[in-house]
Amino acid sequence: MNHKKHGFTLIELLVVIAIIAILAAILFPVFAKAREKARQSTCTSNVKQLGMALEMWVQDHDETFPYGFNKGASWDRALYDNKYMGSKNIVSCPSDAYKHTGIPRSYSANRYVCTSGDAGEDIVSLAKISQPSETPLLLERHGDTWDYGSAAGPFTGDGSSKAIHSGGRNILWCDGHVKWSNIPVSLAL
Numbered sequence: 712m713n714h715k716k717h718g719f720t721l722i723e724l725l726v727v728i729a730i731i732a733i734l735a736a737i738l739f740p741v742f743a744k745a746r747e748k749a750r751q752s753t754c755t756s757n758v759k760q761l762g763m764a765l766e767m768w769v770q771d772h773d774e775t776f777p778y779g780f781n782k783g784a785s786w787d788r789a790l791y792d793n794k795y796m797g798s799k800n801i802v803s804c805p806s807d808a809y810k811h812t813g814i815p816r817s818y819s820a821n822r823y824v825c826t827s828g829d830a831g832e833d834i835v836s837l838a839k840i841s842q843p844s845e846t847p848l849l850l851e852r853h854g855d856t857w858d859y860g861s862a863a864g865p866f867t868g869d870g871s872s873k874a875i876h877s878g879g880r881n882i883l884w885c886d887g888h889v890k891w892s893n894i895p896v897s898l899a900l
Contacts, residue, residue, distance in 0.1 A: 781828025
């Protein structure tokens with residue numbers, strides 16, 4: 712009887728491990744990009760929902776935008792308290808790694824559209840916006856920004872308004888459309 716033992720040699724085992732490591736090195740970045748694209752898609756959906764809530768607010772309040780911050784309440788709090796949005800979760804981007812306290816917010820309102828009632832600024836009406844398709848309403852902004860109601864700014868490179876998703880961020884424009892952008896935007900009306 713001829714009994715041969717079959718098994719892997721050390722060289723064969725090392726070759727298999729090397730091939731698996733090479734495949735993992737190739738596939739992990741692809742999976743990371745796919746995961747970030749999924750987060751970007753969720754974020755886009757959040758911004759669209761916030762856009763619909765703001766549009767309902769504008770229609771119900773004589774075509775005026777909510778204050779960015781007024782009497783201790785921010786624009787998102789006004790939308791939530793008045794039942795324009797059903798969940799506070801839509802004001803947080805899944806890619807925002809900052810550990811927020813209280814309500815996590817990843818979006819800032821344009822300070823020229825959603826003005827500060829605490830600063831005595833007048834409420835802005837829809838008619839005052841001459842180019843709604845070119846005027847941002849909400850901008851994605853991650854990190855520790857204490858005044859999310861009125862602290863929106865263009866990309867500055869200082870880290871506070873950095874690009875977030877694939878080198879850009881989601882922006883809600885005053886006409887209601889949402890667009891990913893990687894270029895600076897002007898906030899003025």
